[in-house]
Amino acid sequence: MSMFNPLGFLSPFTVAAKSLMREVWRRDVRWDEPIPNDVNIIWERWRQQMHKVAGSRVPRFYFPHGAPSDLELHVFVDASEETFTAVACWRSRKSTGEVGVTLACAKTKCAPLKAVTIPLLELQAAVLGVRLRKLILENHQIRPEGCFLWSDSRTILKWIGSEHRRYKPYMAHRFAEILDGSEVREWRWVPTKDNAADDATRSHGSIDFSLKSRWLQGLSFLRRDEETWPAEEDISEIFVEADEELHYNCFSNLLRLKRAVAWVLRFINRCRKRELKYLEYGLTAVELEAAEHLLCLRVQSESFTSECNSIEIGKAIPNDSALKQLSPYLDDRGLLRVQGRIDAASFLP
Structure with missing residues (x-):
């Protein structure tokens, strides 16, 4: 059985398979060698969820009730130690004032086998989000009135908004691509629990592809007015317990x-x-x-x-x-x- 998933609608399911293959490569398991028991358990758990995927349905139309009066594109990015993800969705408003949220597409990639810090993986996710945004705008005739890019990493948002540009080539090239494909004012902070990309960043115990699921219907806060959207906390009032020991x-x-x-x-x-x-x-x-x-x-x-x-x-x-x-x-x-x-x-x- 093959899987046709060019738009990433099944990313919360396929990300587990990618992470599984990454773990097999990391352990250097040959094609004629048995899979380790702990990896085989994860494989069996993933295989048992395939029946849920086989019956999943995705609405064909973005706007089933006609062209919206107001349209926005929202891209969410997130990263973990295993994968980094970008998820895009449309936020439309009808002439009656009703707001709808529709999944546009998603993209996931495995993290390198070589250990990389989470901030650098979050940076890679931000680059992936900018590329996904560009791909959507180039392949759609409709033009949104606004674009928003969301991340739950305050580090990345501070880096993007900083005027300091003396980075090493690895980071400098990626920040150049981010700033070339987006504007600083378009980047927003979102809590992890409200980040749509978190659903496709790490494997979950159960997968929900129903038409009423958060994955297909979008986040609830996007259906509210912009004044009620998540806003970054005042980090000046956040205290961190520091480790005074020098290692x-x-x-x-x-x-x-x-x-x-x-x-x-x-x-x-x-x-x-x-x-x-x-x-x-x-x-x-x-x-x-x-x-x-x-x-x-x-x-x-x-x-x-x-x-x-x-x-x-x-x-x-x-x-x-x-x-x-x-x-x-x-x-x-x-x-x-x-x-x-x-x-x-x-x-x-």
Whole structure:
């Protein structure tokens, strides 16, 4: 049995099959090898839902009661660790004021096998949404009065609306395509529970393709006035519990660690309204030196806590300390140092 799904009407069902094949590729299972038991269970669960798909029906007409007086195109994007999706639907208003929502098409793609962060996958979903929007507008004679693109990722929306454009080539090319095919004012935030693309982003336990389902009938908030649509919360009042621990093993070498700390210090200085020279350029030698100094202070405070505390209050360091015989002291910048032979010399030639 084959499946004909060019417009993506069955995306909530086919996305599970794509994720299943991706998992098989990730485990490097050969064509003549048995499928692992956990993957086979997912396969059987997906196969048992095929009878629901066989009886599904999709309305042929967008507007069964004639041409609408007002028409809008809404594109929803979303991403998960396995797939990213774009879903487009029409929002039409009749002359009587009644609002209807109709699914236009959907597109899903598997995430790369190589691990990619969720924000980058959300960026890929945004690109897919812009391409889907362009495809619909090029292949329809009707022209909507407005277009809206919805995402539940605040990170992506901040990136799109930011005037900062100094990105690496991977991100720069995708942002260029997004801004070329859409306008910043067209992007909106939507909660995950109201994101239509979420239905086709990850496999669900049960699939509903009935004519009254949310997938075919659209989201309920689109039937209300625009003033009641979801709006982004004031993120200035949202507090996040930060992890104060610095994980050194997350960096492959010391230079990467210093650069990361230097960027954090620059951000702190900006928040404190300090005037810094050359902020529009990359990191300076002074900033890298300040980051190295901070790292040295942190490492010394973690490794020689009792020694530092004893020297600060003017007491002798503990006898069991490994630095006892090295005459340690604190310099004018708070770094722990030890006396050397040069310091003991009365004069230098």
